[in-house]
Amino acid sequence: MKLPMFVVDAFTSEAFRGNPAAVCLLENELDDDMRQKIAREMNHSETAFIQKLHPTDSFTQTEDLGLRTNRASPPLVPKPIFIEVPLGGKHSMRGCQEHKEIGENMNPTLTFVTLSGELKARQAEDGIIMDLPHCPTHHKDVKEVQDLIKLALDNVLVQDVHYSPDTKFLLVRIEDSYGRSFLENLEVNARDLTKIENTGKVQGLMLTVKGEGGGKTQGYDFYSRFFAPWLGVMEDPVTGSAHAVLGSYWSQQLGKKEIRAFQCSPRGGGMKISLQDSGRVDITGQTAFVLEGNLTI
Template sequence: MTEYQIFTVDAFASKPFEGNQAGIVPVPADQPLSAETMLQLAAEMAIAETAYLTPLSRNPGSLPFQTESHFNLRWFTPAYEVKLCGHATLAAAHVLFFELNNTSDSLTFDTLSGDLTVSRNADGSLTMRFPQDKPEGVIVDQEYRTIVQATLGHCREDVEVYLSPALNYLVIYDPQMTYQGLRDVAPRFSAEALDARKAKGVMGLVVTSRGKDVDFESRFFDPWSGVDEDPVTGSAHTVLAPFWNERLQKSEFSAYQCSQRGGSLGIELLDNGQVAVSGKGVVVIRGTLRL
């Protein structure tokens, strides 16, 4: 039987039971886990994502989780592996910096979306840099109309619909929606709506509006992943940053994802085509996994 450390982290949170939960498993290079086991454990955890990080050690015999700055990182929902997950990246970096005492100022993660960097700030927050995924407007045909209707309960002519090319996130923007209206959204995904989602290749639904005390707010729905609503979605903000850049004519944003748990994010659209996403994390569970 092999033992691994395991942590549950609330990401984009300043205290327990806020933000988005992520399971983090440091995997030593000489104790690899199969993809099947990673998926089984993610299903066992039954939270939005469980992430696995392995040092890409250049110094055999050292303490790689403390001294290395380059790691492989994989993310799994309870149903499948994903290309990009912001909150679990922040959670993984938080574990490395504040639980495993990594001495680096900046970490690089080798992922399915390329190399991602995370740096720590003086206030204890972390800043991640991801490639932006600018959404493009779509013609609202019957399948998109079915998805919007299932999400909002209506599909008026003024509702705007966009699809991001890399992550295939569908952005729904109702210009008449208030911040309270966003909180009241209660999707009902019929079999017809789920079939339309699959036909269009949509991997996540983002509903967004202007915020009351922040620049913009959003919610993220992903029932086919095994979690109906994601509490705080870092990757969605790689889509929302360029979306709101065109509407607000600014590149730095305060954002809030107004799920039941909720979470705050600092967002910056960078000149190099990346999006900087900042937030804090809190470890709520420390344990030992025996496999």
């Protein structure tokens, strides 16, 4: 059996930047073990499986698709295990791009049924818009996580700490004076974070700093980096789900609903975040299509 496979870089218009992942189109559902084997074979941080919800559906006409996302076994795990990602927002972006590229589906919006509920993606002039759940944060007493912050940042000044119970992501805002270049060059020992925090309450660490905002040249409102060794990801290149949390926080801090963000990992990638009155978050990003082929199983 041959399965159409693609590699797409999300949140960028340039190849080899942004967040790379494999995308597989399925006529019929694969069992968990086979999907995990494919994810390990592709060897990307995540592999998205887009499938028909009903046998009579057509990739060229349907508006609703199934989306399951697997990642290769993380380096912290001594033997291969089944790992499925609950929130596949960035893959709805890739799926929207690839589905139109291959199937010529001209529906303005595609709905992806995932473990986290329905995620929608639609085409726009400046990229693809993902409709994600709003993930509010609340203030976190720094004393409760001071050891974790100390390991990640050493003596860097921290301005604010928030926590998202929906995602179990911890948001640490670095003092505004540090800026983008400091965050980009910061060395974080992500592997040891799991030794400090092993209660299961934290699944991801977001380090963020205020950006330059508007002005004569359009800048970014905030910058971030994302570490999730608890999920087997030392540092994620660009993370859509994290920005559903970051967007909520920075919208309140900046008093605006339209925000430009950049995740300054080594690959790097940018996006536009729009907070909707409905309680949803629109994240707009571009994609770069870099590989197309078939997987034989």
